[in-house]
Amino acid sequence: MKKWITLSPKDTDSIRSSSQVEPRWAVVTVWRQRSNVLKIAFLFAVIGIVVALLSPVEFTSEVQVMPELQARSAMNLKRFGALAELAGINLEGVGNTEAVRPDLYPDVLKSTPFILHMLNQPVKTVGGQRYPTLAAFLTQEPSWLDWFQEKKTLMVPRAVNDRQTLHLTRDQELLVKDTKERILSDLDKQSGVIIIKIKMPDAEVAAQVSQIAIDYLTRYVISYRTEKTREDLKFLSERFREAKKRYDRAMVNVSAYKDQHRYMVTQLGTIEERRLQAEFELAQGLYSNITQQYEQTRIKIQEETPILKILEPAQVPTKRSEPRRTIMVILYTFVGGIIGIMIVLIRHVDWRQ
Numbered sequence: 001m002k003k004w005i006t007l008s009p010k011d012t013d014s015i016r017s018s019s020q021v022e023p024r025w026a027v028v029t030v031w032r033q034r035s036n037v038l039k040i041a042f043l044f045a046v047i048g049i050v051v052a053l054l055s056p057v058e059f060t061s062e063v064q065v066m067p068e069l070q071a072r073s074a075m076n077l078k079r080f081g082a083l084a085e086l087a088g089i090n091l092e093g094v095g096n097t098e099a100v101r102p103d104l105y106p107d108v109l110k111s112t113p114f115i116l117h118m119l120n121q122p123v124k125t126v127g128g129q130r131y132p133t134l135a136a137f138l139t140q141e142p143s144w145l146d147w148f149q150e151k152k153t154l155m156v157p158r159a160v161n162d163r164q165t166l167h168l169t170r171d172q173e174l175l176v177k178d179t180k181e182r183i184l185s186d187l188d189k190q191s192g193v194i195i196i197k198i199k200m201p202d203a204e205v206a207a208q209v210s211q212i213a214i215d216y217l218t219r220y221v222i223s224y225r226t227e228k229t230r231e232d233l234k235f236l237s238e239r240f241r242e243a244k245k246r247y248d249r250a251m252v253n254v255s256a257y258k259d260q261h262r263y264m265v266t267q268l269g270t271i272e273e274r275r276l277q278a279e280f281e282l283a284q285g286l287y288s289n290i291t292q293q294y295e296q297t298r299i300k301i302q303e304e305t306p307i308l309k310i311l312e313p314a315q316v317p318t319k320r321s322e323p324r325r326t327i328m329v330i331l332y333t334f335v336g337g338i339i340g341i342m343i344v345l346i347r348h349v350d351w352r353q
Contacts, residue, residue, distance in 0.1 A: 026345055029344060029345060030341050030344055030345070033344040036340060036343075036344055037337060037340035037341055037344060038340070039340070040336050040337070040339060040340030040343065041333050041334075041336040041337040041340055042333075042336070043336060044332045044333055044335055044336025044337075044339070045329055045332055045333040045336060047332055047336075048328050048329040048330075048331065048332025048333060049325075049329055051328060051332070052323055052325035052328040052329060053325070055322070055323040055325075055328075056201060056322075056323075057201060057320050057322070057323070058199050058200065058201060058320060058321055058322035058323075059199070059200055059201070059202065059203040059206045059317045059320055059321060060197050060198065060199045060206060060317060060321035060322075061197070061198050061200075061203075061206035061207045061209070061210040061314055061315060061316070061317055062195065062196070062197045062198075062210075062312065062315075063195075063196045063197075063198075063210045063211075063213070063214055063310065063312055063313065063314050064193050064194070064195055064196075064310070064311040064312035065193065065194045065196065065214065065217075065308050065309065065310055065311065066192060066193050066194075066308070066309040066310075066311050067102040067105060067192070067194060067221075067306070067307075067308050067309075068102075068306045068307045068308070102187055102192065102194065103187045103189075105185070105187065105194055105217060105221070106185035106186055106187060106194065106196075108216075108217055108220055108221075109183055109185045109196065109213055109216075109217060110180055110183065110185070112166065112176060114213075114216055114220075115176050115179050115180060116156055116157060116158060116176070117158070117212075117216060118134055118179065118209060118212055118213070118216070119133060119134045119135040119138075119156045119175070119176070119179060120133050120134070120135070120156065120158050121133065121134055121208075121209075121212050122134075123137050123204075123205045123208050123209070124204060124205075124208070125137070125202045125204055125205060126202055126203055126204040126316075133155075133156075134179075134205070134209065135155065135156050135175060136155075137202075137205060138175065138178070138179070138201075139175070156168075156172050156175065156176070157172075182198060182199045182200065183196070183197075183198060183199075183213070184196075184197040184198075184199070185197070185213075193311060196210060196213055196214070198210045198213065199321065199322070203316050203317045203318070204316055206316075206317060207314045207315060207316040207317070208314075210314035211313075211314045214308075214310065214314070217308065218308050221306050221308065222305055222306060225304045225305065225306050226301050226304050226305060229297060229300050229301050229304055230301060232297050233294070233297045233298065233301065236290060236293055236294045236297055237294065239290050240290050240291065240294050243283070243286050243287040243290045243291075244287055246283045246286070246287070247280075247283040247284055247286070247287040249283075250276070250279050250280040250282075250283040250284070251280055251283075251284075253276050253279070253280070254273075254276040254277055254279075254280045257272065257273060257276050258273070261273070
């Protein structure tokens with residue numbers, strides 16, 4: 001059964017079979033139907049304007065940090081050399097310690113413990129409104145979505161150590177995932193600078209979270225680098241107190257014995273005096289040795305403490321980073337024009353071949 005198509009004289013020349021589509025014919029057809037193409041492009045432009053106006057506003061605060069790229073060796077302790085020699089401290093035992101790889105620093109800011117720590121920090125908006133936690137700000141911040149869904153305050157657990165199991169609800173997992181996507185950190189391998197970008201719905205909050213990230217990273221790296229040495233210092237501190245008590249007790253005992261037996265010279269008294277003197281010398285040597293190790297460990301903590309130099313501090317952004325409304329409208333208009341051209345060409349192609 002044949003189907004007949006009624007065409008106007010103007011449209012008759014514009015129709016081609018699907019096997020006879022040529023660029024020249026396509027250009028002529030689009031030009032003749034340009035009004036329809038413009039209508040479709042205008043429709044998409046209006047849609048782009050609406051989407052751009054309804055898209056949530058985001059602000060980005062950027063921080064640049066220059067970390068310690070190399071491990072410092074004992075050669076850097078020359079500034080302590082003269083003081084150490086006067087105190088009788090040997091610095092040769094302060095060995096080299098490899099620095100934490102700076103390319104791992106961005107991973108610290110992507111870790112769940114950091115996200116939980118950040119979500120539990122209080123923040124203040126540009127308008128002066130205070131929120132008890134960042135989680136409350138992200139879950140209570142008003143938007144046009146409130147017309148379709150009701151927002152509720154979401155609480156998240158505080159960060160736990162690596163020996164505890166973390167339990168999160170589905171909503172908490174989504175909040176943590178969304179917060180991770182708001183953090184962009186990377187190491188520029190050429191300059192060795194760490195760039196941290198924090199994206200938030202409020203400019204003041206973005207700057208505050210950037211500062212929180214820098215403070216957390218600094219504490220984390222220092223704790224990581226000096227944790228073992230601080231444990232050693234704690235142990236030596238306990239031994240130092242014990243050795244000092246033993247030394248004081250031995251010194252008192254030998255002094256008291258000499259005072260009591262000043263004019264008595266006996267063989268038994270001489271043996272007892274030698275025993276007390278030997279105990280005193282042993283306690284004195286132990287006390288001196290532990291004191292030396294204690295001071296070496298204190299200097300080692302200073303040696304192992306890393307340096308994070310802030311090149312660009314956290315600043316409150318003055319203009320939004322998202323959405324880029326002009327680009328969005330241009331993109332929607334361009335897509336609408338492409339779709340309009342496709343519709344015009346499809347309508348004027350004879351697909352019966």
